[in-house]
Amino acid sequence: xxxxxxxxxxxxxxxxxxxxxxxxxxxxxxxxxxxxxxxxxxxxxxxxxxxxxxxxxxxxxxxxxxxxxxxxxxxxxxxxxxxxxxxxxxxxxxxxxxxxxxxxxxxxxxxxxxxxxxxxxxxxxxxxxxxxxxxxxxxxxxxxxxxxxxxxxxxxxxxxxxxxxxxxxxxxxxxxxxxxxxxxxxxxxxxxxxxxxxxxxxxxxxxxxxxxxxxxxxxxxxxxxxxxxxxxxxxxxxxxxxxxxxxxxxxxxxxxxxxxxxxxxxxxxxxxxxxxxxxxxxxxxxxxxxxxxxxxxxxxxxxxxxxxxxxxxxxxxxxxxxxxxxxxxxxxxxxxxxxxxxxxxxxxxxxxxxxxxxxxxxxxxxxxxxxxxxxxxxxxxxxxxxxxxxxxxxxxxxxxxxxxxxxxxxxxxxxxxxxxxxxxxxxxxxxxxxxxxxxxxxxxxxxxxxxxxxxxxxxxxxxxxxxxxxxxxxxxxxxxxxxxxxxxxxxxxxxxxxxxxxxxxxxxxxxxxxxxxxxxxxxxxxxxxxxxxxxxxxxxxxxxxxxxxxxxxxxxxxxxxxxxxxxxxxxxxxxxxxxxxxxxxxxxxxxxxxxxxxxxxxxxxxxxxxxxxxxxxxxxxxxxxxxxxxxxxxxxxxxxxxxxxxxxxxxxxxxxxxxxxxxxxxxxxxxxxxxxxxxxxxxxxxxxxxxxxxxxxxxxxxxxxxxxxxxxxxxxxxxxxxxxxxxxxxxxxxxxxxxxxxxxxxxxxxxxxxxxxxxxxxxxxxxxxxxxxxxxxxxxxxxxxxx
Amino acid sequence: xxxxxxxxxxxxxxxxxxxxxxxxxxxxxxxxxxxxxxxxxxxxxxxxxxxxxxxxxxxxxxxxxxxxxxxxxxxxxxxxxxxxxxxxxxxxxxxxxxxxxxxxxxxxxxxxxxxxxxxxxxxxxxxxxxxxxxxxxxxxxxxxxxx
Numbered sequence: 001x002x003x004x005x006x007x008x009x010x011x012x013x014x015x016x017x018x019x020x021x022x023x024x025x026x027x028x029x030x031x032x033x034x035x036x037x038x039x040x041x042x043x044x045x046x047x048x049x050x051x052x053x054x055x056x057x058x059x060x061x062x063x064x065x066x067x068x069x070x071x072x073x074x075x076x077x078x079x080x081x082x083x084x085x086x087x088x089x090x091x092x093x094x095x096x097x098x099x100x101x102x103x104x105x106x107x108x109x110x111x112x113x114x115x116x117x118x119x120x121x122x123x124x125x126x127x128x129x130x131x132x133x134x135x136x137x138x139x140x141x142x143x144x145x146x147x148x149x150x151x152x153x154x155x156x157x158x159x160x161x162x163x164x165x166x167x168x169x170x171x172x173x174x175x176x177x178x179x180x181x182x183x184x185x186x187x188x189x190x191x192x193x194x195x196x197x198x199x200x201x202x203x204x205x206x207x208x209x210x211x212x213x214x215x216x217x218x219x220x221x222x223x224x225x226x227x228x229x230x231x232x233x234x235x236x237x238x239x240x241x242x243x244x245x246x247x248x249x250x251x252x253x254x255x256x257x258x259x260x261x262x263x264x265x266x267x268x269x270x271x272x273x274x275x276x277x278x279x280x281x282x283x284x285x286x287x288x289x290x291x292x293x294x295x296x297x298x299x300x301x302x303x304x305x306x307x308x309x310x311x312x313x314x315x316x317x318x319x320x321x322x323x324x325x326x327x328x329x330x331x332x333x334x335x336x337x338x339x340x341x342x343x344x345x346x347x348x349x350x351x352x353x354x355x356x357x358x359x360x361x362x363x364x365x366x367x368x369x370x371x372x373x374x375x376x377x378x379x380x381x382x383x384x385x386x387x388x389x390x391x392x393x394x395x396x397x398x399x400x401x402x403x404x405x406x407x408x409x410x411x412x413x414x415x416x417x418x419x420x421x422x423x424x425x426x427x428x429x430x431x432x433x434x435x436x437x438x439x440x441x442x443x444x445x446x447x448x449x450x451x452x453x454x455x456x457x458x459x460x461x462x463x464x465x466x467x468x469x470x471x472x473x474x475x476x477x478x479x480x481x482x483x484x485x486x487x488x489x490x491x492x493x494x495x496x497x498x499x500x501x502x503x504x505x506x507x508x509x510x511x512x513x514x515x516x517x518x519x520x521x522x523x524x525x526x527x528x529x530x531x532x533x534x535x536x537x538x539x540x541x542x543x544x545x546x547x548x549x550x551x552x553x554x555x556x557x558x559x560x561x562x563x564x565x566x567x568x569x570x571x572x573x574x575x576x577x578x579x580x581x582x583x584x585x586x587x588x589x590x591x592x593x594x595x596x597x598x599x600x601x602x603x604x605x606x607x608x609x610x611x612x613x614x615x616x617x618x619x620x621x622x623x624x625x626x627x628x629x630x631x632x633x634x635x636x637x638x639x640x641x642x643x644x645x646x647x648x649x650x651x652x653x654x655x656x657x658x659x660x661x662x663x664x665x666x667x668x669x670x671x672x673x674x675x676x677x678x679x680x681x682x683x684x685x686x687x688x689x690x691x692x693x694x695x696x697x698x699x700x701x702x703x704x705x706x707x708x709x710x711x712x713x714x715x716x717x718x719x720x721x722x723x724x725x726x727x728x729x730x731x732x733x734x735x736x737x738x739x740x741x742x743x744x745x746x747x748x749x750x751x752x753x754x755x756x757x758x759x760x761x762x763x764x765x766x767x768x769x770x771x772x773x774x775x776x777x778x779x780x781x782x783x784x785x786x787x
Numbered sequence: 788x789x790x791x792x793x794x795x796x797x798x799x800x801x802x803x804x805x806x807x808x809x810x811x812x813x814x815x816x817x818x819x820x821x822x823x824x825x826x827x828x829x830x831x832x833x834x835x836x837x838x839x840x841x842x843x844x845x846x847x848x849x850x851x852x853x854x855x856x857x858x859x860x861x862x863x864x865x866x867x868x869x870x871x872x873x874x875x876x877x878x879x880x881x882x883x884x885x886x887x888x889x890x891x892x893x894x895x896x897x898x899x900x901x902x903x904x905x906x907x908x909x910x911x912x913x914x915x916x917x918x919x920x921x922x923x924x925x926x927x928x929x930x931x932x933x934x
Contacts, residue, residue, distance in 0.1 A: 042872045042902025107902070127870045135901075285906065700788075700909065702899055708906030711840070 004519035004529055008675035011515045013249075013508070023248040025203035025220045030277040033205065034063050036267065037122035037280070039112040039129045040289065041104040044361040044703020045138035045151060048102055048131060051112060056128035061121030064274045065129070067112045068099035072269045077262055078234035079326035080226075082481040083163045083335050083357075091163045091481075094154045094359070096325040098235070098266040104133065105153055105324035106362050107703055108289030113266055115278055138361035138703035142321035143298040145358035153324060153359035160358040162322045163331065167339035168351040168419050177313030177350045181304025185387035191375045192773055193296040193321070193697040194690075195713060196368050198509075200251025201282040202291065206267035210275065215243045217268050222253045222509050223547020226484070228539050230260040230328070236269055243268070247537040250509035254687070255367040256291045257509060258549045259328040263290075288708040293697055294368020296321040297334060297375050303383045309393050311402050313350040314342060316379065320357045323364030329549075330366045331357065336480045337468070337550075338372030343417035344380040345428040345464050345641060346402040351418040361703045367549065369687055369748040373467040381463040381753035382770075389764055395462050395757070396436055403428040409734035414636070421468060423639045424741075425731045426667070432464055435643035435665040438727055444647065452765065457650040458660075459762025462643070463754035469742030470555030470638035470733075487633035488552070489544045490560030492521070492568055494626035496613035498606030500525065500532045503629075505545015506557030507536050511744060512676045513553060519672050520558065520738060524565045526592035527605055543629055551742025554672065555638045555733065562737040563630035571626060572608045578619035579603050579611060638733045638741035642666035644685070644750035648758040655781030657693055657759055663725045664750065669733040669741030677743045678726050684747020685724050690716040691748075692755035696774050714774075788900075788909065790878060790916055793893040794924045798931045800858045800882040800890050806930055807880075808852065808861075816926035818919045819846075829853065833867070839908040839915045844869035858882065863896075872902025892924070 016022050039051075053065045066072060077096040084091050100109050111131055116122035137151040144150060145160040153160055168174070178184055205218040215238065221227050224245040232240040250257060267278045282290065301316040320334035329337075339353040370377075384402075388395040404415050409425035416422050436442075441460070448458045471477070474485035491503035502521055506513060514534045522529040535541055548557075569589055576594035577584045580601055587594045595602040611618065612626040647661040664681050671677050694714035698707040707713045732739030752773070759775050760768060768783045796803060806812045810831060814823040819835040826832060829852040836845050848867035855861045865876040878896030885891050900909060908915070 042905075107906075285903065288906070700905065702901065702905070704901055704905035704909070706905055706909040709841070711907070712910050 003523055005523045005672050007519070007673065009515055009519055009529070009673055011512045011676065012518065013512060013514050024200055024251055025205060025218045025248070026281045028205055028218055030205060030207055033277040033279055034115050034117060034274065035119040035122045036113050036115045036278050037119065037126045038110040039114065039126050039131060041100065041107060041109045041111060041133070043104055043133055043135045044107045044140065045136040046104040046133040047136065048100060048104065048111065049134055050132045052130040053112065055130070056114060056125045059121070059125040059128055061117035062125045063115045063117065063276070064270070065112055065114050065125070066099065066270060066273070068097055068101035072099060072266055073097040073101060075235055075237055077260055077265065077325070078230055079330060080230070080328045080483050081332040082483060083165055083331040084481070085163050086166055091331060092157055092161065093326055094156070096262070098262040098269070107705060108286070108363060109324070110262065113270065115270060115274055140360050140362050140699040140703050142296060142319035142358050142360055145360050146319060146356055151361070153361055162326060162357050162359055164356045165335045166352065166354045168342065168353055171352045171354070174313045174315045174350045174352040178302050178304035178315055181312050182307045183305045183387065183391050185303045185305070185383055185390055187299065187301045187379070187383050187386060187770065189299055189770065189772055191295045191297040191299060191378055193365070194294045194368055194695050195288050195697050196254045196256035196291055196294060197287070197715060198252035198254060198256060201284065201287045202257065202261065202263070203281040204264045204267050205277055205279045206264070206271035207277040208271040208275065213242060215268055215271065217243065217245045217264060219245060219247050219264050220250050220257055221247045222250065222257045222507055222549055223545070224507060224537055224539050225505060225542070225545045226547050227260055227264065229484070231265050231268060235260065235265040245539045247507060250507070253509040254369040255294065255371060255549060258547065259292050259366055284710070285708060288713065289705060290363060292327045292364050292366035293323070293362070294365065295375060296365050299379055301379055301383055303387055305387055305391060309391060309398050309401055311346055311348040314348050315352050316342070317354045318356070320355055321360045321362065321365050322357050323360055323362045325364050327364035327366035329371070330364055331481065333367050333372045334375070337367070338376050340419050340421045340468060341373050341376035341466065342380070342419050344377070345404060345466050347404055348418065362699060369684065370467070370745040371550065373745065374688070374749045374752060377463065377465040377749050378753045381465070382756060385462065385757045385760070386769060389769065396432065396441060399432060399462065399464055400429055406430070408731065421637065423466065424636055425734050426466070426639060426641055427729065427731055428464065428641060431641065431665050431667055431729050432643045434727060434729060435645050435663055438665065438725065439645045439647065439661065439663045455652060457652055457762045459648050459650065459758040459760070461646045461648070461754045461757025461759070461761055463750050463757060464641070464643045465750045466639055466641040467745060467749050468637040469551035469640055469745070470634055470736070471550035471552050472637055473635055474633050484546070485633065486546055487631050488546055488556040488560045489542065489629065489631055490557060490562070490564050491543055491629040492561060492564035494568055494609045494612070496610050498527070498531065498609040500527070501535055502532060502561055503535045503542045504557050504561060505542055505547065506553035507545070507548045509548060511548065511553060511680065512673070516554065516672045516676055517558065517561065521561060521565065524562065525605060526590060551640070551744040554738065554740045555736055555742050556632060556634055558738050558740065559634065559736045560630050560632035563632050564628040567628035567630065568626055571622065572605070574619050574622050575608045575611050576603045579608070579617070635735050638669065638736070640666065640668045640741040640743065640746050642746055642750050644754040646751070646754040646758040648755065648762055650759060650762045650780060655777035655779070655784060657775055657780060659689065659722050659755065661725065662722050662751070664747065665727045665729065666743070666746050666750070667729045667731050668743040668746060670730060670739040671728065672738070672740070680743045681726050681747040682724050684745060684749070685751040686716050686721050687748045688751030689721055689755055692752045692773055693775050694720065788898055788912065790876065790898055791895045792917065792920055793891050794920070795885060795889040795891045796924065796928055796931070797889050800884060802931060803882055803890055803892065803927070804858045806927060812930055816923060816930055818922040829855070835867070839904065840911045842871050842903055842907045844871040844904065846874070869904070872900055872904030874904060875899045
């Protein structure tokens, strides 16, 4: 352990956040800046008969109004992944206009943008735009979207499929194994739709400098370079070197700020048209209607077990909504980020997942904290627990029996799954046992039996998970349909005085990169943390980058920085050797200085840095300067895993579920800052609890979102969660220099099934075997009455 | 969504009928209605202002009364548009004489909302309708008493 790595160093960024001094996009005010507001469709599916802007354009303060026919729609918003049909047919990719032209495909779709001197004037003028619609029948449910005669989202195709897809073993083999199984457990449920709800809504400012012919887009995003790439190369067709994308502080994203949205492209286009900067900040209602949602899978699954309880086959058919258009990562979420995790922690020999991904008249669905892995884990962990109940085997015992044996990925090879991936390293038995011990599993069963006698309904739910993080090896994802590489860039600039500026393509939206990255950079260079600054979020400062999502920042972004540090130290050694009149191989580097082994002759990091920039007495053939940039493309995903256990009490009269304890034991590889990892786990667990008990996006039969405000969309609050008891095991990642696996999504992946398993456990003696999420008091009470 | 309810009024069906179907009275007693303009018999344009929870809107649209059986029943069709969303409703109304001599106004129908009105208002619309109908019937009773 170094000076900083492994220490809970307080977060640097919190000084400004706690003082309200963060720099979010909406805080920025540019000279002559205008404001904008959108005319949005109140219908899910409609023909636009006419758009009349004549009154609105003469309203007070209005600068300009643009509709879909004003030239912004030349190309449309692209998607980043292509998942073709099983039969080889190309994925159906509808044109995604910046402003709807003839037809509306979901409630909230933008029809016009009003640009005015103030935000209030823009919003007032929106009210004056007259749009005549002809409402058409709609479909919002992915399974119903595939029914015969369902309303069509896109007229150019004969059914609503964007693609279908499968992974794993031959379906017939899996079906045969399940048909011959001693016991078969079946499940049918909806992994329901969620709204991401970042605390900072999406916000953009676009500016065009006519003299330099250059655009600047300030945007609240998780990946500024990716936005620039997609917007320039696809949406607007403007040269990339003419666009600068800046993203200072970002107040949460959970995936929803990965994607390239129509508003940012439209503002960029319009900034040139009006010749003034334009700002738009979403309000909460617009966020519900336009931020990409998560989940929305209808699932049918079967798992077969033999006499001893060993899993012999696992089969699932899913309908996974894409929404009205394909968002940036959407096709990858229910496929490559989902099906590839169907092995879980188990030795299941035969697995098959079949996915049908239809368009629906809803806002697009995309990655939301965990992206496909929470959906896979929920299914696996529920069906294993349900199977255990049916076979009357303890759920912990059934898991331990079926777990893959420990492997470190060095002495023992990685584990090859039936679903394409090769796990890097893992010890699943230890982590479950640690969780059981921490929660006091054996004692709990006695307490539960005692409580039942007194009419108290207690339940315990176990969930174990594995996830694929650190996305991703470019060649692998390229073969899977990704249209971009998923490497990362790390640039380490040693200033002449030995102070260090680190430029990273990863982009914090709350993860604390400025702290964590400084910790390991300072340790590796043997210098104080205060000598290191982390710079991100500006395409003009950072060479390139893929951003932050998929728990990739440290595993991929950190590794890129490590590569540059290696280069710095390698060159520094040459300079040091010259100054010390020694051979490079006779030097060792520690605590910020190069020392000639076995002597007290040494030179400090700062002196070497100064020499590099003032190369008067300098080694021959070595360039001045100490400044290196590296691209790091991982060789594999990383595979964090863990065990989450919830204890709940169900109120027998009202059906209300209270989580009494929550134990999260996670293995995220090496840990740089335990406090930050715990914080990530806490946040993720609460989000997972939100899905299990509270949150749900509901569309009515007319495609209206009737849970589009905090009156109806129940976010978890402080009193919905207990103190979260975290613990860890550490199985280093064998294939990246820091040995880290990623911690951003683990909490949201492990927690949801733990809570629902606990509720079912509490009610099982009443005949309840399954319950649909969110597990509201009403649902619980009904389930209790029906049995 | 479904809209149902009933209210008994101490008056005979023909009095209630004459009041409810009189556009001038309707304009006066229906909460939120600011203007009712006659297009033809039983066919009006209505302008109203209604607050539903956090959303407030100025509605404009048509109101039609059809399937009239005098002093017994009719169907009210509303098609209202606003900047916060649109509402379409079809409500069947029946007048039933009770044993105690009072008349019960029974209504039943469906409403379809869109836009912000649906997003923000759907959950509480039931409560709003019940409040508005209470106001309506109170005003109706007052109107009958004042004769």
